[in-house]
Amino acid sequence: TQLLEQSPQFLSIQEGENLTVYCNSSSVFSSLQWYRQEPGEGPVLLVTVVTGGEVKKLKRLTFQFGDARKDSSLHITAAQPGDTGLYLCAGAEINDYKLSFGAGTTVTVRA
Template identity: 90%
Template sequence: TQLLEQSPQFLSIQEGENLTVYCNSSSVFSSLQWYRQEPGEGPVLLVTVVTGGEVKKLKRLTFQFGDARKDSSLHITAAQPGDTGLYLCAGAGYNNNDMRFGAGTRLTVKP
């Protein structure tokens, strides 16, 4: 059983469309991170959110941390083929000694 549930599991869209992926848990996290992973590579950190209700923007990507610090969303505006990849969310407990990952959302953006 995954501590963090990500949805959807797979998403295939056309270039220029908008999308939102979700990361949900019954646990409270001290921080939550989003990573993108490409085939044959390790995950690359996109953002860390710490405060409940926090919203962070990274160009066309908008990240939100839920008020209760149990869930998060990632919204991509005007998706591009370069956004293709596996998007992983990861939550840290208060001791930050272990970062637990969801199973990821595999995004494909078609030209």
């Protein structure tokens, strides 16, 4: 059983549409990270959120950390083909050094 559950598992949309990826858990996290991974490469860190209720925006990407620090979402506005990839959420429980990852959401943006 994964500590972090991501949904949906797969997402295929047309260029210009919006999408949201969800990351849920019953555990409380001291911080939560979102990564994007291309095939055969390592995950690239997109954002770190640490405060409950925090919202961070990076261009067309909006990240939200739940008030109770148990869940998070990633919203992409006007998706582009370059947004295609595997999106992973990862959390660090309080007093824990490791990151626990979700299984990932594969996003495909069609031109």
